[in-house]
Amino acid sequence: MTYDAHSIDDYISQLPEERKEVITKLRTILTENLPAGFSEAINYKMPSFVVSHDTYPGGYHCDPKLPLPFISYASQKNFVALYHMGIYANPELMEWFTAEYPKHCKRKLDMGKSCIRFKKMDDIPYDLIAELATKMSPQDWIDIYEANVKKK
Numbered sequence: 608m609t610y611d612a613h614s615i616d617d618y619i620s621q622l623p624e625e626r627k628e629v630i631t632k633l634r635t636i637l638t639e640n641l642p643a644g645f646s647e648a649i650n651y652k653m654p655s656f657v658v659s660h661d662t663y664p665g666g667y668h669c670d671p672k673l674p675l676p677f678i679s680y681a682s683q684k685n686f687v688a689l690y691h692m693g694i695y696a697n698p699e700l701m702e703w704f705t706a707e708y709p710k711h712c713k714r715k716l717d718m719g720k721s722c723i724r725f726k727k728m729d730d731i732p733y734d735l736i737a738e739l740a741t742k743m744s745p746q747d748w749i750d751i752y753e754a755n756v757k758k759k
Contacts, residue, residue, distance in 0.1 A: 610682075615647060615654045626682040629728050630654070633680045633689065633736065640737045644745035645677055653690070655679040658745045668756055677748055678740070686717075686724040689736065693743045695721035696751045700742055704735075711735040 612618035619630055637656060638647070645656040650673060657674035660666055667673045679690040694700050708716045711732035717724040725731045743751075 610652065612649055612652070614649065618649065618654050622682050625728065626687065629687055629725075629731065630680065630682055632733060633687070633731075636733055636737045637678060637680070637740050640740035641678070642741065642744040646674070648674060650674065650676050650679060653679040653681040658749060662745055663749055675749070675752060677743075677745075683724075686726045687728065687731070688725070689723045690721050691723065691739065692721050693748050693751065694723075694739070696755050697743070700739075703742075704739060707735055707738075708732065 610618050610621045612621060615634065619627055619634075622630060634654060641656055644658070644662060646659040648655050648657050648659075650657055655676060656678045657676050659674050663675045665671060665675075667675050676690075677692055679688075681688050681690070694704055705716060705718075711734065712730050714727060714730050717726065
């Protein structure tokens with residue numbers, strides 16, 4: 608689902624009641640656990656944490672007017688999604704996450720390249736997401752991004 612929001616609070620206010628708590632909790636966990644230097648923004652119509660143009664002036668290669676995306680989260684029609692660009696670009700982080708996930712959830716991991724889908728709101732591994740958020744600094748992400756994406 609797409610929401611026409613101009614701020615994260617605006618985005619949350621448009622959600623169905625049953626999703627507001629989940630999205631607010633994800634926002635809090637990410638805010639409290641991401642290393643300093645990421646900025647909150649609405650990016651691609653989703654609440655996001657990005658590397659701002661102040662830190663990375665080149666912006667995102669797909670659209671340099673946009674800041675470098677890192678994590679987004681969204682309420683979709685049938686699930687809540689967490690989009691983590693670093694997990695997609697860093698095989699070691701992906702291996703760690705996929706090995707840890709079954710220790711925190713009863714259900715099978717439902718994941719695309721950078722998208723982790725949570726269909727059951729009572730089985731979201733908030734503690735694992737908090738730990739995942741600590742694993743990469745803005746500079747770590749910039750280094751991986753430049754090594755893997757910008758070289759192409």
